Amino acid sequence: MDNVAPKLNVRTPRAARTLGEPIVVVDRVSKSFHGVGVLHEVSLTVRQGEVVVLAGRSGSGKSTLLRCIDQLETIDGGTIHACGHLMGFREGRGGRRVALKDREVARQRRDLGMVFQSFNLFPHLTVLDNITVSPVKIMGADKAATKVHARELLERVGLPDKADAYPGQLSGGQQQRVAIARALAMKPKVMLFDEPTSALDPEMISEVLDVMIDLSQQGMTMIVVTHEMGFARAAADRTLLMHDGRIVEDAPPEEFFTSPKSEHTKLFLSKILQH
Amino acid sequence: MNWSWDHFFRYLFSPFLMEGVVNTVWLAIVAMIIGVSLGVVLAFMRMSKSRVLRFVSGLYIWLWRGTPLLVQLIIIYTGLPQLGLRLGVIESAILALSLHEGAYFAEIARSGIMSVGKGQEDASRALGMTWWQRMRIVIIPQATRIIIPPLGNQFNLMLKTTSLASVISMEELLRHAQQLAQIEFRVLEVYFCAAIWYLFLTTLWGQVQIRLEAHYDRPFGPAGGGGSEKTTRQKVLDKFRGPAASQA
Numbered sequence: 001m002d003n004v005a006p007k008l009n010v011r012t013p014r015a016a017r018t019l020g021e022p023i024v025v026v027d028r029v030s031k032s033f034h035g036v037g038v039l040h041e042v043s044l045t046v047r048q049g050e051v052v053v054l055a056g057r058s059g060s061g062k063s064t065l066l067r068c069i070d071q072l073e074t075i076d077g078g079t080i081h082a083c084g085h086l087m088g089f090r091e092g093r094g095g096r097r098v099a100l101k102d103r104e105v106a107r108q109r110r111d112l113g114m115v116f117q118s119f120n121l122f123p124h125l126t127v128l129d130n131i132t133v134s135p136v137k138i139m140g141a142d143k144a145a146t147k148v149h150a151r152e153l154l155e156r157v158g159l160p161d162k163a164d165a166y167p168g169q170l171s172g173g174q175q176q177r178v179a180i181a182r183a184l185a186m187k188p189k190v191m192l193f194d195e196p197t198s199a200l201d202p203e204m205i206s207e208v209l210d211v212m213i214d215l216s217q218q219g220m221t222m223i224v225v226t227h228e229m230g231f232a233r234a235a236a237d238r239t240l241l242m243h244d245g246r247i248v249e250d251a252p253p254e255e256f257f258t259s260p261k262s263e264h265t266k267l268f269l270s271k272i273l274q275h
Numbered sequence: 276m277n278w279s280w281d282h283f284f285r286y287l288f289s290p291f292l293m294e295g296v297v298n299t300v301w302l303a304i305v306a307m308i309i310g311v312s313l314g315v316v317l318a319f320m321r322m323s324k325s326r327v328l329r330f331v332s333g334l335y336i337w338l339w340r341g342t343p344l345l346v347q348l349i350i351i352y353t354g355l356p357q358l359g360l361r362l363g364v365i366e367s368a369i370l371a372l373s374l375h376e377g378a379y380f381a382e383i384a385r386s387g388i389m390s391v392g393k394g395q396e397d398a399s400r401a402l403g404m405t406w407w408q409r410m411r412i413v414i415i416p417q418a419t420r421i422i423i424p425p426l427g428n429q430f431n432l433m434l435k436t437t438s439l440a441s442v443i444s445m446e447e448l449l450r451h452a453q454q455l456a457q458i459e460f461r462v463l464e465v466y467f468c469a470a471i472w473y474l475f476l477t478t479l480w481g482q483v484q485i486r487l488e489a490h491y492d493r494p495f496g497p498a499g500g501g502g503s504e505k506t507t508r509q510k511v512l513d514k515f516r517g518p519a520a521s522q523a
Binding site for chain 2: 070071072102103106107109110112113114116118119120121122123124133134137138166167168179182183186
């Protein structure tokens with residue numbers, strides 16, 4: 001098995017960029033499932049335009065953290081601010097937090113895009129409808145203009161001729177690129193990626209990563225849960241390692257790979273490099 | 276031998292029996308429409324976050340599925356007047372049949388909705404859809420294909436179950452057959468005719484059902500599809516040309 005590592009088209013090396021204001025602030029967030037703690041007072045700040053890679057073995061809580069940011073999971077403690085919203089809550093009387101209704105949480109989520117491991121395209125809609133359905137039916141955007149925008153997005157993810165196909169007719173890599181286009185159609189301020197390449201055949205991984213690298217170079221704020229350390233090297237501003245519901249390493253990629261502070265990171269890297 | 280073909284054919288196409296057939300059909304259709312609507316409401320109540328709604332729906336389903344329709348019919352038609360609620364024959368029959376159907380269809384609708392994977396729910400939430408938008412745009416269109424086959428079976432059952440309404444003197448097919456038999460003393464011929472009409476209705480519906488299911492059983496989109504076809508290709512090659520051919 002030689003040369004399975006995806007070849008990434010890194011157009012420009014990621015220079016030290018000027019980052020904007022904090023756009024996602026996770027403050028001491030805890031979460032447990034049926035009494036088992038999954039996140040233990042996790043804090044994380046992501047600035048506008050920053051690309052953060054979350055690594056860690058399965059069960060370390062990295063996907064849960066991502067899902068909590070988008071309120072797909074409710075949190076037990078702490079606060080999450082994203083794109084100017086206190087996610088899932090509003091300030092009530094006397095500083096008490098009041099849980100928001102489904103409709104209000106839905107509105108908050110529209111500023112965040114999310115891409116899933118299993119693509120989750122809508123199988124009963126064409127690729128074009130998958131992309132346009134949310135802007136048109138949720139935001140009331142103009143249909144013709146949205147279609148034009150959707151075709152531009154398809155162009156951008158390298159699938160200009162697949163507009164009329166159904167998800168079932170596409171390969172995994174193509175489906176994931178459509179899923180990215182679908183999320184971008186809502187013009188999100190932050191993109192969340194939950195193991196976007198884990199369900200893909202090896203030869204399709206790079207086509208998805210290329211789109212993500214392209215996105216990062218255009219200044220998109222991204223939080224990416226992934227095992228693809230090649231992506232972390234190519235595009236990340238910071239690489240984080242989660243272990244047992246805590247962030248144990250938070251460093252720029254070169255430092256993360258060459259001189260990690262945490263024993264967990266060393267162990268993690270030694271396992272990754274054995275492949 | 277006392278069987279008379281002559282009488283049999285006369286009864287089979289008698290206007291009196293036909294009238295019963297017509298009444299059976301519309302009774303089944305009306306009860307089905309109301310029952311399915313009720314079932315959908317009950318299914319959403321059963322999946323709701325509210326404990327009260329879940330409890331009410333569960334209680335309803337438990338009661339209606341746990342008691343015989345015949346008993347429900349008799350209570351509604353002959354028992355309720357005691358409480359001052361007097362319903363006509365037709366109203367009672369429709370009410371009993373649709374309340375009963377609602378309890379069964381609630382479980383069918385619920386399992387159909389649940390069968391649409393959590394990934395679809397996640398994706399539609401992440402796109403900022405509200406509950407109703409998720410249902411309308413994503414969940415219900417996909418659940419419909421799951422629900423269609425059992426829905427067809429329920430209507431087949433309903434066509435036959437309407438015969439129970441004869442006990443409260445609903446003028447449907449069985450009731451008309453009973454009346455005809457009492458006048459003509461040709462019990463076997465008359466009831467055979469009734470049976471054949473029921474069989475005709477269910478067979479006709481069966482044909483509709485086959486077409487409906489074929490329509491909803493297609494993969495989404497035009498024929499073809501499915502990844503890069505490497506699995507399909509391998510299967511085809513292995514089956515028809517032997518594994519060696521896959522080297523080509």
